Amino acid sequence: MPDGVRLSVTLTVPILTRCGETFPVLLQYKPYRKDDSLLYADQSDARYLARRGFIIAQVDIRGTGSSEGILVEREYSTQELNDCEHIIQQLASDRRSNGQVGMYGISWSGFNTLMMGTLRRPRALRALFAAHATDDLYKSDIHYPDGIMHLDQYLIFIDHSNAIPAPIDYNMNAQWIRERFRRRPWIDVYLSQQLDNSFWKENSIKYAYDNLTLPVYLIGGLYDAYRDSPLRIYEKTRKNSPKIKVTIGPFVHAMPENVNRHPGPIYDGKAEMVRWFSHWLKDDQKDSEIIKEPDITLFIRTSLTTGHYRYETEWPIVRQKIRRMYMSKDHKLIEQKPLMTNLNENKVFNNVDILEYRPWIGFEAGTWLGGLTDDQRPFDKDSLIYDSEPINQAVELIGVVNVSLQVSATVRLAHWIVRLEDVDPNGQIALITTGALNGAQRQTPPAYLKPNCQYTITFPLRFTTWTFLIGHRIRIAVSNAMFPTYWPSPFPMNTSLFFNSSTTFIDLPVLPVLSSSTPPAFTQKQVSPTDTLPEMFSGAKPRVYKTYETNTKTTVNFERISYELLPNNYFMSALQTFNLSCSHQNPGDVHWSGRAQQTYVFDVHGYRSIDDVPLRSGVQELYPNIDLSTRPYFILLTQSDVRSDREYFYVNFKRQLFRSNSSTNKPSEEFIFTGKHKRLFQ
Incomplete structure (x- = not known):
């Protein structure tokens, strides 16, 4: 880089078929440690793409993984994007490059792909491919979804991973301590x-839509929190770009081909990437078919695990109609406007439902606005619910459900969460989509509620597709909590929902159910045995995600343990876990406790796969069952705690390094950090 810092790049180059042959370059740019934690996954992708005529450049962001420099101060920093401009320039100038660069990625690397194409626009960057990325870093990202604070395993993972020494030497010197180990935690x-x-x-690229003039392929997942962004970006930028292509399928937060539980026909994201970049970056391999295809491909769900793909030629869809339904007394969801009584008459109680705040409810809706969820009946019993009559003709939804509620709260801060659900004839309840509003953020700038004052609030639910089948019911569920997804608001309270046909309703984006449609002709999987590295060096235990409830508090627990057998005879194990608990008596008393441990053992010889490495049991399950007294090893331990009361958030953070050459059980290095932050409308 211009300041002398060297960033680590892994280049995977196609085999030349003629002297002087050049290739387009595809850049993936992220902090997730390409040389150990993601070594095998990244290299499998790189081999696949290189065999199809691309140079693959995988780069660790400054201060992370194998790259030099001081750890950047946050995600998507100015320094990160500045460096990326120089990387693209260098890649385009490489003698093996044809001068044309594409960027691709999922999540973080999808985010900065869109940022570079919108906010920086270096000349050599010609096309983009982004999966599960967003245009809004506040309300549509992981930290404050819908304007409400959120914590999960990501924060302990990233604050831990950022401090691990650089492979392959794992040099734990004074420079590493200064540049990584003792840096302020991002939490x-x-x-x-x-x-x-x-x-x-x-x-956030939503403030610079007009700058997106490159061709971009966007992937969203119906079981991922970022599913709103692709069509929002499409609608705002399609007139500026030569081509924007959107696919929203039954995907979780992963590339579609990497998760085998998706319903529907095979969708191979890497094969689509090859088609996309071949057209835009290779002069001799224009793929006219991908340009002729309709811009939008959607998976239309008929249940949580069934459905079909369909092309759409436009967005918004012209044949879409808005079907307004009203919440009314007796917990009904109706299409006719309810007869109303003057809401200001103190003696009228049948035009309002009152909800007691239970800040600990919501486990059944998942941990982070994504993933397949279970039956919602346990959550619904503590919510206000409104059901339609059984459907006598199938109803198809595609789009964003908009909600309007007339509400009040007995305290100055409340959140409202609305869930759209499907009730089948057997009473099973499927969660279709959700949305929420932080009550203080009903306006700009934010302002606290006036207790017992009525407000009309409006907000969207997340993009969805769904078909309500004959005999099923449409359900709207309203709550003031969805724990652990949203950090609870801090005051005991009751909230009221008023039935008013002008202010309390939902708008469903419905379409006529098509009797038939031509399905997209997806490229079938092109991965051959020579494209992939054997899945014999990585292993993991099943993830644990469960809840415990007592009379005084509810606790949610997550745990993940993984193992790697790395080149140079290194063994690595990784633990990520968190507990999030909420008091039943005092909603302000919430405690998140995260713990991560990485264990590296060197000189682990003679094992052909990770399954061959014997592991210890019980509390020592992160260690190989071999003689550690004769081998160098180190352990990095990170503990992060966030507590709240009604007024503040408190941070207690600790990193510890334990080395095999230590004669005591005390850490060789330790970093302790504390913080205190006033709650600002949270």
Whole structure:
């Protein structure tokens, strides 16, 4: 880089078929440690793409993984994007390159792909491919979804991973201690930015839609939190770009071909990437078919695990109609406007439903606005629910459900969460989509509620597709909590929902159910045995995600343990776990406790696969069952705690390094950090 810092790049180059042959370059740019934690996954992708005529450049962001430099101060920093401009320039100038660069990625690398194409636009960058990325870093990302604070395993993972020494030497010297080990944890950075301000807006592409003039392929997942962004970006930028292609399928937060539980026909994201970049970056391999295809491909669900793909030629869809339904007394969801009585008459009680706040409910809706969920009946019993009559003709939804509610709360801060659900004839309840509003953020700038004052609030639910089948019911469920997805608001309270046909309703984006449609002709999987590295060096235990409830509090627990057998005879194990608990008596008393441990053991010889490495049991399950006294090893342990009361968030953070050459059980290095942040409309 211009300041002398060297960033680590892994280049995977196609085999030349003629002297002087050049290739387009595809860049993936992220902090997730390409040389150990993601070594095998990244290299499998790189081999696949290189065999199809692309140079693959995988780069660790400054201060992470194998790259030099001081750890960047946050995600998507100015430094990160500055460096990326120089990387693209260098890749385009490489003698093996044809001068044309594409960027691709999922999640973080999808985010910065869109940022580079919108906010920086280097000349050599010619096409983009982004999966599960967003245009809004505040309300549509992981830290404050819908404007409400969220914590899960990601924050312990990233604050831990950022401090691991650089492979392959894992040199734990004074420079590493200064540049990585003793850096402020990002969890504290994000707690200092609780409002939608310039910190988030600076690199949110929603404020620069007009700058997106490159061709871009966007992938969204119906079981992922970022599913709103692809069609929102499409609608705002399609007139500027030569081609925007959108696929929203039954995907979780992973590339579609990497998860085998998706319903429907095979969708191979890497094969689509090859078609896309071949057209835009290879002069001799224009793929006219991908340009002729309709812009939009959607998976239309008929249940949580069934459905079919369909092309759409436009967005918004012209044949779409808005079907308005009203919440009414007796927990009914009706299409005719309910007869109303003057809501200001103190003696009228049948035009209002009152909900007691239970801040600990919501486990059944998942941990982070994505993933396949279970039956919602346990959640619904503590919510206000409104059901339609059984459907006598199938109803198809595609789009965003908009909600309007007339509400009040007995305290100054409340959140409202609305869920759209399907009730089948047997009473099983499927969660279709959700949305929420932080009551203080009903306006800009935010303001607390006036207790017992009525407000009309409006907000969207997340993009969805669904078909309500004959005999099923449409359900709307309203709550003031969805734990652990949203950090609870801090005051005991009751809220009221008023039935008013002008202000309390939902708008469903419905379409006529098509008797038949031509299904997209997806490229079938092209991965051959020579394209992939054997899945024999990585292993993991099943993820644990469960809840415990007592009379006084509810606790949610997550745990993940993985193992790697790395080149140079290294063994690595990784633990990520968190507990999130909420008091039943005091909603302000919430405690998140995360723990991560990485164990590296060197000189582990003679094992052909990770399954051959014997593991210890019980509390020592992160260690290989071999003689550690004769082998160098180190352990990095990170513990992160966030507590709240009614007024503040408190951060207690600790990193510890344990080395095999230590004569005691005390850490060789230790870093302790504390923080305190006033709650700002949270």
